[in-house]
Amino acid sequence: MVEELLAAVAVTGAAGLTYLAAAARVVKQYERGVVFRLGRLQGKSRPPGFTTIVPFVDRLYKVNLQIVTMPVPAQEGITRDNVTVRVDAVVYFKVVDASAALVNVEDYRFAVSQMAQTSLRSIIGKSDLDDLLSNREMLNQGLELMIDSPAVGWGVQIDRVEIKDVSLPDTMKRSMARQAEADRERRARVINADAELQASKKLAEAAQQMAETPSALQLRLLQTIVAVAAEKNSTLVLPFPVELLRFLERAAQPTAQQERALEESGPPAGRDGDLAETADGDKGRNRPPDTDRPVPDFGRLATDTGLGTGSGPVPAPTPASPRPRTRDA
Numbered sequence: 001m002v003e004e005l006l007a008a009v010a011v012t013g014a015a016g017l018t019y020l021a022a023a024a025r026v027v028k029q030y031e032r033g034v035v036f037r038l039g040r041l042q043g044k045s046r047p048p049g050f051t052t053i054v055p056f057v058d059r060l061y062k063v064n065l066q067i068v069t070m071p072v073p074a075q076e077g078i079t080r081d082n083v084t085v086r087v088d089a090v091v092y093f094k095v096v097d098a099s100a101a102l103v104n105v106e107d108y109r110f111a112v113s114q115m116a117q118t119s120l121r122s123i124i125g126k127s128d129l130d131d132l133l134s135n136r137e138m139l140n141q142g143l144e145l146m147i148d149s150p151a152v153g154w155g156v157q158i159d160r161v162e163i164k165d166v167s168l169p170d171t172m173k174r175s176m177a178r179q180a181e182a183d184r185e186r187r188a189r190v191i192n193a194d195a196e197l198q199a200s201k202k203l204a205e206a207a208q209q210m211a212e213t214p215s216a217l218q219l220r221l222l223q224t225i226v227a228v229a230a231e232k233n234s235t236l237v238l239p240f241p242v243e244l245l246r247f248l249e250r251a252a253q254p255t256a257q258q259e260r261a262l263e264e265s266g267p268p269a270g271r272d273g274d275l276a277e278t279a280d281g282d283k284g285r286n287r288p289p290d291t292d293r294p295v296p297d298f299g300r301l302a303t304d305t306g307l308g309t310g311s312g313p314v315p316a317p318t319p320a321s322p323r324p325r326t327r328d329a
Contacts, residue, residue, distance in 0.1 A: 022055035031062045032098040045098045063098035067159055068109070072116045074167070077124035085132060086167035087124055091116045091147065092160040100155030108154050112147070116161070119146040132166050139163060 026049070027033045033046030037058045046060070053060050074088035093112055095101045101108045123143050124132070131139060140161050148158040168176075210216045 019055060020052075023052040025051050025053060025060050027051060027062060030066050031064055034061045034063060034098050034102050035059070036061070041099060041103060061102055063095055063101055065095050065098070067092055067094045070109070070113055070116070071164075072113070072120055074165075075117060075120045075124065077121050079124060079127060079129050079132065081128050083129045083172060084169060085124060085129065087120060087132065087163060088165055089116065089120055089143070089161060089163045091158065092162075093151065093156050093158045095155055096157045097155030100153070105154040108151075108156050111154060112151060112156060112158075115147050115150060116143075119143055122146065129168075132163070136163050 025033065027046055029048045031048060033051060035042040035046060035053055035058050070091045072089040072091060074086050076086045078084055091112065105111050120143060123139055127139060140163060144158055144161040147161060151158055
């Protein structure tokens, strides 16, 4: 009798252990357990820790609540300004309702991936190339809203969406490089022109100051000579006064004017006796009369230009006496 009782207790204990082993489940901290009894959802999801189910009747599904990082395959599209680009992105999402993630959608990972691809294509078509390159924050927010709207019913929350890379054709890259180079060159020319304007204003002010004090120009010339002489070179600097050039220019003006007047008036008319005929009937040579050209007054020019010495004006040269006219026999 006792042996039968001990055998029954042993069988009952073994059955209990077998049942407990079949019914015991452990849910981890980052998971939630969803129980289906005969295919019907049973209440809320099971919290993390030790839990039990009815063997052969209940079925427990564990859903991971960690954030999932899903890369979106590169999508080719045409922007609003008709530029072909290739854009890839990455989506960060997590499950907030384990029961809805299992009941409302067959595979929430695949669903989120397909929604991200279609939303990325839509964003590419609605945006300009400049927005894709420089204004990605706004595009990321718009893409996140487009993916998150249908994902709410799936028990999934979109945490973040980032556009990773924008690939451009080689021709577009070269065009953008030329545009950037032209823009930098334009800015460099504007800066250079502004510097020239400021320098010209400063030079004009310096010229006015030197005009008031002529000795300043001489001091500046001496400073330039000192600066050139400081270098170890074989350059020889000879200051040449500008007044001397002006003097020579004024002295050459009357002679040029007279020559121009003679060319315009033509050859002078012959006088009596200038043309003589020989006994044989031959005509004599035509001797042009000597014209007394005025000689420039160098003394007066030197006095006007300030090149005269302290002893007084430079005396003018004595004009040469005209040659006597002769008559051919």
